[in-house]
Amino acid sequence: MSPGLERERGLTMPEKKKLDLERREMPKQAPHIRRHNFCEVAHGYTAELAMAEAQRCLVCKKPPCIVGCPVDNDIPGFVQRIAEGDFAGAIRKLKETNCLPAIAGRVCPQETQCEVKCNLEKKKAPMAIGRLERFAADWEAAQGQVEMPEMRPPTGKKVAVVGSGPAGVTVAGDLAKLGHKVVMYEALHEPGGVLTYGIPEFRLPKQIVRREIDYIRKLGVEVVCNYVVGRTKTMEQLLSSYDAIFLGTGAGLPWFLNIPGENLCGVYSANEYLTRMNLMRGYAYPKSSIPIKRHRHVAVIGGGNVAMDSARTAVRLGAEEVYIIYRRSQQELPARHEEAENAEEEGVVFKYLTLPVRLIGDEDGWLKEIECIRMELGEPDASGRRKPIEVPGSEFRMPMDAVVVALGNSPNPLIPSCTPELKVTEKGTIFVSDFATGKTSMDRVWAGGDVATGAATVIMAMGAGRVAARSIHEYLTGEKLAATTSEVTNS
Ligand code: FAD
Numbered sequence: 001m002s003p004g005l006e007r008e009r010g011l012t013m014p015e016k017k018k019l020d021l022e023r024r025e026m027p028k029q030a031p032h033i034r035r036h037n038f039c040e041v042a043h044g045y046t047a048e049l050a051m052a053e054a055q056r057c058l059v060c061k062k063p064p065c066i067v068g069c070p071v072d073n074d075i076p077g078f079v080q081r082i083a084e085g086d087f088a089g090a091i092r093k094l095k096e097t098n099c100l101p102a103i104a105g106r107v108c109p110q111e112t113q114c115e116v117k118c119n120l121e122k123k124k125a126p127m128a129i130g131r132l133e134r135f136a137a138d139w140e141a142a143q144g145q146v147e148m149p150e151m152r153p154p155t156g157k158k159v160a161v162v163g164s165g166p167a168g169v170t171v172a173g174d175l176a177k178l179g180h181k182v183v184m185y186e187a188l189h190e191p192g193g194v195l196t197y198g199i200p201e202f203r204l205p206k207q208i209v210r211r212e213i214d215y216i217r218k219l220g221v222e223v224v225c226n227y228v229v230g231r232t233k234t235m236e237q238l239l240s241s242y243d244a245i246f247l248g249t250g251a252g253l254p255w256f257l258n259i260p261g262e263n264l265c266g267v268y269s270a271n272e273y274l275t276r277m278n279l280m281r282g283y284a285y286p287k288s289s290i291p292i293k294r295h296r297h298v299a300v301i302g303g304g305n306v307a308m309d310s311a312r313t314a315v316r317l318g319a320e321e322v323y324i325i326y327r328r329s330q331q332e333l334p335a336r337h338e339e340a341e342n343a344e345e346e347g348v349v350f351k352y353l354t355l356p357v358r359l360i361g362d363e364d365g366w367l368k369e370i371e372c373i374r375m376e377l378g379e380p381d382a383s384g385r386r387k388p389i390e391v392p393g394s395e396f397r398m399p400m401d402a403v404v405v406a407l408g409n410s411p412n413p414l415i416p417s418c419t420p421e422l423k424v425t426e427k428g429t430i431f432v433s434d435f436a437t438g439k440t441s442m443d444r445v446w447a448g449g450d451v452a453t454g455a456a457t458v459i460m461a462m463g464a465g466r467v468a469a470r471s472i473h474e475y476l477t478g479e480k481l482a483a484t485t486s487e488v489t490n491s
Contacts, residue, residue, distance in 0.1 A: 075129055107203065
């Protein structure tokens, strides 16, 4: 460890006074340019910018940022290494707890997790933890050599991981490091879950997901694609070949509006819209043909990250007008602030307090208009947010040739439907008896990520993966591993 890191954590008063409070902006493509391409919007920090940003860290004696991190990254540990120019040390530190740093650094909602707890938040602006995480991971990739972590000797135990999203990849990586043989089964032809089929290229380039999956392979994990558990093999058959199973099958079943006209041509679920662009290489246009009709007027229904991704994809496909239609106000918008801002800069028009009530088609069955009603906010509902109420007589129509429904998703019922021992909740999520272990109602079966919580975030899925890996390891070997700082503090 470098001398700077050996000293007791915490800056002296004179050091604190000298601190540069200005948060470093990350260079990105200008809106008028990025509207026309699928290349990543943000360019990432240079080494100089990363070091300058990292030097803002207060090196708190009790770092609150770690408590906000579901995978327990030693944030001051890796940030201090960047501050000192020890980039190899920074990525080594990060990988102790996070096998997907380039991804987490790009898509994690840091503003509601680690960064919101940063003590600099009270002074001016929190440290840009995600941007520094991304920098360290990209720096390592640019060196062309990936450092492997310490691996335990083989235990002779075998674990099947079903689903290759962030939950599955995290369990697989952690268990492989602990010496277990892991095979990860994926229904689609490419691994990565939503990271591959959902989040667009301009936010998370596929090459970065592939790089991180390659790292998991280097740890010894075998990845088997085009393998649908529940069809290719049942859970019972898998259990006869493995000591334990982890289910990380996500929430890939889209919700719809259930309004007249939803079956018209030109109406998509966000899942279909984004999967076509991602898995059928629409993002590589003009090198690859576009697997979707080019629409001129597109309305995206919903206000989360999925809605922003769909709207920004429609912009890049050349639509003249793209709307986000959201039934609550801007204040309740669930998307990351940064993503909503990016969408607005790219020309997406936000129609708040608006609810679609009917989709109207032409004689050939193609969508031609959307009918909406205006809303106002009433008393808070069960979610704590003010309930949207229709304003009578305020219906209006807009010409529209595509609607993308981005309201949310539930888990696919396939595995529970052919595995009666596996309990599900009323919401269709797999029942987990204890979220501190990820154990399901079925012996030797664990679950985590969106399939257990309902649609959530990448880092929550990764956190669930870490918890389950520890519990599976304890079951397989009897060894109890320490809980993470964030779990201990939050419990
Ligand atoms: P998933 O990522 O859904 O992976 C599950 C995998 O299991 C899939 O690949 C699926 O094909 C596979 N599978 C399913 N059934 C079977 C079966 N029977 N056999 C074999 N394999 C199976 N979160 C953020 O934190 N930040 C963001 O910016 C963000 N943006 C998002 C944008 C979009 C468009 C979407 C859809 C989600 C976004 N999220 C974001 C949410 C986040 O991606 C998810 O919470 C996260 O991916 C859940 O991880 P998971 O591993 O549980 O499941």
